[in-house]
Amino acid sequence: MGIAVIADIVGSRELDDRAAAQRAIDEALAVVAQDGPAAETPLHPIVGDELQGVYPGLDDALAALLLLRLALRDGVDLRFGIGIGDVGVIPSAAGDISEGSAWWAARAAIEHVERMQRRTAPTLRTRVEAAAGVEAPALPVVNAYLLARDELVGALSDRTRRLVLGRCRGLTQRELAASEGITQPAVSQSLTTAGASAIVEGYRMLRG
Template sequence: MSVAVTADIVGSRTLTDRGGAQRHLEGAVDRVESDFPLSERPLRPTVGDELQGVYPTLAAASAGVLLIRLALPDGIECRFGIGVGPIDDVPSTTVGTISEGPAWWAARAAIDTVHAKQSRTLPGVRTWAAAAESQDAAVREAVRLANSGFVARDQLVTAMAERIRRITYRRCVGDTQRAIAAAEGITQSAVSQALAASGGAVLVDAVQTLLAAE
């Protein structure tokens, strides 16, 4: 079993600097991969505003996409579809192999679900997971539990200002509140209060819990 992740840029057609947004996004992905090498195949651009990558487990994918969201600057957001199931590498005479299979189809269905939820009652949702039809009941239950967490944590991240996301990310990396305060030009007390008020402390604990599973 593998975990495929498809991502697309929210509102990519209306961005005033599409090239700059792409650079920021790829920079955020590279930063997360450097700090937390969780993926088997890092998210990379495919066509248009879409990226694709592969993670070894649902926990790794969950932590990875959360960290990418925290690493992005204001004005750039992504939706993430996570698909759990088999991945097939199809031989190609021009590019070596083409990655396809049930995990990718599930990831596409998951990102379609994100689009639907955003346009209805949950505009802050950015992440969803789906299991391939071949997956057993235990995997499907794990996906359902993951989705309940995605809905809650996405609401927190979507509401955060860039500085709060930056502070939260740095705490995930392991920086002390004192070091973060010095870098941000604020007091340690202000860092602590920001993490508590925004839900950043909850996300730091969530990342630590997910990484412990790895």
Template sequence: MQYKSIAVIVDIVGSRNAPDRVGAQRAVREAFDRADAARPVLAPLWSTAGDEFQAVYGSLADALRSTLIARLVMPDGLDFRVGLGSGEVREIERTSAGHPIQDGSAWWAARDAIEEAHRRENSGSPFVRSWYAAADESADFVATVDSYLLLRDHLVSAMTGRARRLAAGALEGRAQLDLAESEDITQSAVSQSLQRSGAAALLAAQQLMEERGAR
């Protein structure tokens, strides 16, 4: 079976030096479980080898939203890198545990994307965590998505733990009063945090990406 989709490859930043690698892997899975709760996902995140994970989404909009929420809800001190690839996914077979073994241009693009994110991170842009590549989109569209990801990564990397939690809650559609109660702060403080941290602009950019061609 072959179909067009968004392949996602995730790896844990600095996993070799993590004091609790099992806990870090669990945190990534839990972050994506939360991110995917309200949106359809073709193949939920599964572990492949070492500290690498894979997932498949039916649209770029879903992949962008889920990877953003997942990164925002990661515990302090833990982070991941992600490559998103658009193209064809072909399922070859399934493992005894039910995980798919897949191939196709989307996976090749996702591999290129995560390697590019890693290269940029090591070449003077330490905030870079995400990249997008496509075998079936125009160069202009790919550049637009990657420009969004660069700005997204910069904003998220600069956020405090509370700012990330508030941004995640807002992205999930929670009311500011609800977020204020969960953080034991005022609604005004939530609004100010969303503005100061850049979360409000980030949410607007995400919405625009979803409305204008990232479907």
């Protein structure tokens, strides 16, 4: 059993500078690799605007994807499908090929996100699906959490997103104030008014 993740760039065809967007994604991935949960296969670009990765547990995947979104520069965003199921490898002369029901579930999840973005939840970016035959009774609760989390993250200003990222990485409000050139009370106010404390606490709970 594994956790497969498929990601793609939101509005990739409308980006003015696709290469700059990719650099921003690579920088954000480096933050996740340094401070986020360990991955079995770290998220990495595959083809076009798609990325793929594999995580050992759902909590690891949820924490890593939150950190990734927070680390992205303003104007660049990703959408994620997370699949719970089998993740195997098919040997090939050109390199091993990852295969399994978790990938099909991840594909269904990201397609569901796209549909909901167009209809009822424009800020949604993340969804989890389980492969057929996989028992995952908590998924409605997880997806409800993701609806709320994505709404909060999507409403953050560029600076507040940096502050939330810093808190998730373990930096103090004093350290964040120094890096942003503002006062510690200003940091505290920004985090409180944006609902950012809930995002940070949720991240800490996922990390255990």
